[in-house]
Amino acid sequence: MAFKLSIHPWVHSARYNGETWTGKYIEQRHLTPAEEAALDDEAQLALANERNTFPHFPLVNYTTQYGLGCFEGLKAYPQPDGSLKLFRPDRNCSRMASSMKGLRMPPIDEQLLLKSILETVKRNANLGFTPKYNTAWENDFWQSAAAVYIRPFTYSEPGIGVNTSKNPWVITVSTNVSAYFVPGKNEAVTSNRVRATPNGTGWIKTAANYVISTLAKSEAVDEGYMEAIFLDAATGKNIEEGTSCNFFALFPENKLITPALHDTILPGITRSSIITMARDKGLEVTETDLPISDVLENAEECFVTGTAAGITPLGSLTHKGNKREFSSLKENSLSMNLLKELKGIQYGAVEDRYSWMTAV
Numbered sequence: 001m002a003f004k005l006s007i008h009p010w011v012h013s014a015r016y017n018g019e020t021w022t023g024k025y026i027e028q029r030h031l032t033p034a035e036e037a038a039l040d041d042e043a044q045l046a047l048a049n050e051r052n053t054f055p056h057f058p059l060v061n062y063t064t065q066y067g068l069g070c071f072e073g074l075k076a077y078p079q080p081d082g083s084l085k086l087f088r089p090d091r092n093c094s095r096m097a098s099s100m101k102g103l104r105m106p107p108i109d110e111q112l113l114l115k116s117i118l119e120t121v122k123r124n125a126n127l128g129f130t131p132k133y134n135t136a137w138e139n140d141f142w143q144s145a146a147a148v149y150i151r152p153f154t155y156s157e158p159g160i161g162v163n164t165s166k167n168p169w170v171i172t173v174s175t176n177v178s179a180y181f182v183p184g185k186n187e188a189v190t191s192n193r194v195r196a197t198p199n200g201t202g203w204i205k206t207a208a209n210y211v212i213s214t215l216a217k218s219e220a221v222d223e224g225y226m227e228a229i230f231l232d233a234a235t236g237k238n239i240e241e242g243t244s245c246n247f248f249a250l251f252p253e254n255k256l257i258t259p260a261l262h263d264t265i266l267p268g269i270t271r272s273s274i275i276t277m278a279r280d281k282g283l284e285v286t287e288t289d290l291p292i293s294d295v296l297e298n299a300e301e302c303f304v305t306g307t308a309a310g311i312t313p314l315g316s317l318t319h320k321g322n323k324r325e326f327s328s329l330k331e332n333s334l335s336m337n338l339l340k341e342l343k344g345i346q347y348g349a350v351e352d353r354y355s356w357m358t359a360v
């Protein structure tokens, strides 16, 4: 059966008219979740495709033709009490505004975006489309737990000349997701492609960056790896990040290193949260250059972080045929401890001591 992307019925669309942003909620056609589950494959696919069709948006524009668009990805986590909570959604809203400025678009009204995200999730939950907490998720520390994935993205006005967008839309859709990386040996390989160049768009969550990421990831997967890791454009010597996630390495004496933020690194919200948590655990966290040679010779553990990846411990990293194994997947590794704590906060099992969770 063809891939069925099942977008939730309620979506939100905001538009800039040159002065202000105005938003509206749109209810796409749906039945009840139980009725939809009872449809045959063909009817399910037809309905899913209908919900993923927005007939009034122009097809030819700067986003579809030139990759001029940015997006966010955040999750609402089912809680044991039946509610849903979002992880640091204010951060995603301000990064969306900063990405839009980076693409020379008028930035979204952050308060409007935040409100529409919460309300969209709430309306879809009220229709019964969002997942409920399942205690079985605790068995693998929520690594295969479900969540609501929310994807706000920009879409430009019609246009075919090479130009920036002056009157973009920000459309917010959501869908249910489970694990992004299927837990296994979690092996990564460096890519000889370049994701981001100095003075480029690496720091912006733009669609355009994902062309190289997609190619590198698909090549890594073809070679039997889970993820591709990019090195810097200027020297090819320093680790930058994964295809959609930031990178951390643990060295002897509890020294944790992650590449410093600059214009070729995406400022991950999970990355910044992990830095806070690791410092509270007494680790010495440094944001600086991270030479691949140092990681291959000395690192004890490595992991990648992101909304989709959560924390994903790496079992090994291979560079030019040279493979280094790590203890990241062992039961009491730092990677696993951080994973349990972060997922615990997100799924309501660990006290939210940083006030990172927002109720829907």
Ligand SMILES: *Cc1c(COP(=O)(O)O)cnc(C)c1O
Residues within 6 Å of the ligand: 073, 205, 241, 242, 243, 244, 245, 246, 266, 267, 268, 269, 270, 271, 305, 306, 307, 308
């Ligand atoms: C979104 C993204 C990340 C992770 O950011 P989070 O805010 O933690 O989800 C890392 N790298 C890239 C390239 C990304 O697009």
